[in-house]
Amino acid sequence: MAEQLSVFVDNRPGRLNAITGILRDSQINIRAMTIADHRDYGVAKLLVNDPHLAQRVLMEQGFAAALKPVLAIVITDQPGGLHELLEILAARQINVLDAYGFVVAPGQRAVWCMEVDDPVEATRLLSTHGLHLLADGELYTKYY
Amino acid sequence: MAANQSEHGTISPLLLKQEGRGMSVPVWNPAIEFMEREALERVQFANLRQTVAWALKTPFYRRRLAEVGLTHPEDLSSLRELRNLPYTTKDDLRAAYPDGLLAVEVEQAVRLHTSSGTTGMPTVIYHTRRDLDCWTELMARCIVAAGATARDVFQNMTNYGMFTGGLGLHYGAERVGMLVIPASSGNTSRQIQLMRNFQTTVVHATPSYLLHLHTALVGEGVTVDQLKLRKAFIGAEPHSEETRRKIETLFGIQAYNSYGLSEMNGPGVAFECVHQTGLHLWEDAFILEIIDPQTLQPLPEGQTGEIVMTTLQRQATPLLRYRTRDLSHLVSGHCPCGRSHRRLARLKGRSDDMLIVNGVNVFPSQIEDVLMKTPEVGTNYLIQLEKRGSLDRLVIKTEIYAKLFTGDPRTLDDLRERISEALRSVILVKPTVELHEPGSLPVSEGKAKRVVDLRPAF
8 A cells, every 4th residue: 555644734834845845855756745724734645755764854854744554546537537436435435534636647547545434445345346556666656 | 887888788878078179979988998097007907916816716827827926916016017927828828728728617607719720729718707798898899989879780791600700799789789780701792782771881891801892892783872881890800001091982981990819809909999090909908018029028118019918807718918929019199089098000910920811810830731741742832822802812832742643634633622622621711722843832941931922012
């Protein structure tokens, strides 16, 4: 399963670029990033090419950073591509908690990342439907 | 019983003609309120000896007074000798909790007020029936001195219960014969409705609540002309002359400053008369001293220092030379009203680090205690006081503890709410809790630096 890096960040100017600056200095590439506003703070979620190194360098600089498995699924970059995946989850009453996506080959492939309330069942279910769940290595090399 | 009080209850206050000045001032108890200084000091001395006799019934004062060779009230031969007695502090009261300072049998006590947990460790003051009667008498003097009468409709907008402001003013106003609406605090829409339905003429509230009330009036489209309000008693939080004038202008009323503290019954200690030139402190009920809080030496009259008070009329919990931590000075000269009881100037603040948030006492140490018991946050924190509209807002900034960060924002939101609720249960004010990055808050050793007061000068 892919690993997502979560970083606690103050909700004020100059904090996000402190994170991206640390990652740049360690030659870490960001594949995708999302940030949720929680009034005084935000939690940035990142997919990077070396999540363990990223966590280490950020924590060395005083950031609170945690790694967490995340479902990353290849879908078609066509109308209905995402719907097909979500239909499978909905049919089994699996709830999506947080999600974001990015295109890897325009018109062909995209990657959908999500946290669900039952990751084990979701993984099993999506695999039996022939969907491709990406592991860490695949996420950062194959579709580059 | 007050001089002008009949056995049937209360009558309207006298309007006393001041000879030679051609003006009259309302007064509740002229015999005491205009008593010559010398006679007043004789009353003080007699009451002080009585108070020492009461105090000697408590183990606390028996031990404390024996240390300075005082074992009998007659050992005290003049009022000046009060200065030889030790001070009593808030810590003494805390250590004596719950009954170490109770000077009567429990069956003689009819009420107690505790400090409602707003000061870390509780303190308690007991009252006999006579003590309550004396307190009520002092309150009646205050209310009448500020020009209110039995014809007034009085809406008491402060909290009833352990907080002394509610019951204190309530009984005083009833004794004066006002129509009392025990509205208690909060529920602003209902307060406005009550004011309109019963044509309230006098209110008692904190200054910040009155400012809030005015904003609410405007919001509901009610103009002050639609009210019958003519006076407000304001207290329980320090405020400036500008704030008083603002309240007076906004409502088109007179506002009178009230000073009291739970250890000295509550309200009714000192109050402004209609001349608004300082707060008359009832010196037959309290001996006032102003000391240097560092050297503990008495200060010359007129200099600002810590208010120290001795109760003179409270049997159940007598207190000798109690250090209030409040800072003020005596106003020199005589008040045009003619009362002989000296005046305290508007309070300058506290000599310790207590914060007053919407009239509630909050100690940074209480906030620190809660934060230190929460492993998910670090040890750095900042207490920020802001004004939102006319109300105080308490913001607690904390840092998350990096090692316990899970990456789940919902856990953090729950943490924020949990800290806020834990603080509310201790300080009785619900703060806004903020979570910040580790190491982002200023590191400081002293408590004072952890408090940032962004409220405009009051």
